[in-house]
Amino acid sequence: MTSSTSFPRAAGDNNPLLSATPINMAALLESAHHPAAGAVVLFSGETRDNSHGRQVAYLEYEAHESMAGRMIAAILEEAKAKWDLKIALACHRTGRVAVGETAVVVITAAAHRREAYAANRYIIDRVKHETPIWKREYFTDGSSEWGGNCDCQKITGDANRHIYETDTN
């Protein structure tokens, strides 16, 4: 993985979109209040201690950072416009993420909760399916493998067409 100290940032916000070090969740949440937002939704994707029946020791994330950062920023901007969000933040970890630690966080703030939830789910679904970020699962037995790929194209026949559980319209 390319190491980098200057991660891309979303327009008008100071939070990195990718982070090689643990995400400061408290600070991020604290930064997400807005006087016109009655609803703030935070999603934290965290390393589970098991995957497909095997005991997970930790994950390691690799990213094509310049593309991933630019894509996350674009997804946030799109969601902001679509749901009139007051705030939209996201940050994805690279490197080693221990069990119970946050691998990705998404925060959305909107006037009402319907929009905050819908936008939040939209952002995380797209980040997970579309951005060039990959996890390698390290198991407690010492083995490891590339994990949990998006396999939408087995159904859509197109690597750029994904299936999302929620209707995002």
Add this chain to the structure above:
Amino acid sequence: MTSSTSFPRAAGDNNPLLSATPINMAALLESAHHPAAGAVVLFSGETRDNSHGRQVAYLEYEAHESMAGRMIAAILEEAKAKWDLKIALACHRTGRVAVGETAVVVITAAAHRREAYAANRYIIDRVKHETPIWKREYFTDGSSEWGGNCDCQKITGDANRHIYETDTN
């Protein structure tokens, strides 16, 4: 409002279900990690600076505390069982809540994000519609009024039957 220092608590958790003082969001979120939970969703309902076109100065929440606490605990337990949540927390403010401050927080942690989002929305919808908690809106012009009642029964004809946007089954 009855003042009380011993709010009811949910079984097996140390967070108060009602709080007369600002909610420590960072601590609550920090307490919501679980090794078997890959998804944590937090909802924060916050005071907006406007309501029906009027400028809001702050809100004041009143509760029938013993009932509200017991009902919130029951809703959390029901959601936990329904979606196999690893963690379900909620806390609702009483007293004065400034613009941008949290009036109610719900945190759900589940193996996967679908369950964490669905349960979170289910809990906040029920807390808002069903529990004996009321807001009084104080406007910047000095006036105030009881605000934003649940009015589902105008449609259902029954104060105990509510309409939820999401299919909670």
Add this chain to the structure above:
Amino acid sequence: MKVQVYAALKDYFEQEFEIAEPVHSIEELRLLLLQRNPAAEAIMPVCRFAVNDEFVDHRFQLHANDILHIIPPSSGG
């Protein structure tokens, strides 16, 4: 019988008061309160009643020592 009301109901009744008259059901209590303040008809139909912290319906039979809470529609969150 002790009655406690909340939120917008406080515009119509004292926050806490005693009922000396013999009332045997929620329905009788409701009618008594509307006699005391007919304007409460604006909100009473949408309120729920709780006895000893459990919601009850209008046919619920009351006892002299019951503690009544009258619960306007929720506006939490």
Add this chain to the structure above:
Amino acid sequence: MKVQVYAALKDYFEQEFEIAEPVHSIEELRLLLLQRNPAAEAIMPVCRFAVNDEFVDHRFQLHANDILHIIPPSSGG
């Protein structure tokens, strides 16, 4: 032409390498890589190609100075 691959693709190719042969399209590049390592057929069909950090389709015309990134299916989050 410089090629960079990620994640599971690194089981089949060096993380970064140069292509000296003249290839004019993504499709030609794809075939060349499968000649070099036929086992990559297991993953190549589900990969996306990016040139200068933009996704491109198989008909995209390549130039000698392009930087190619081959992107396996995402597994973020």
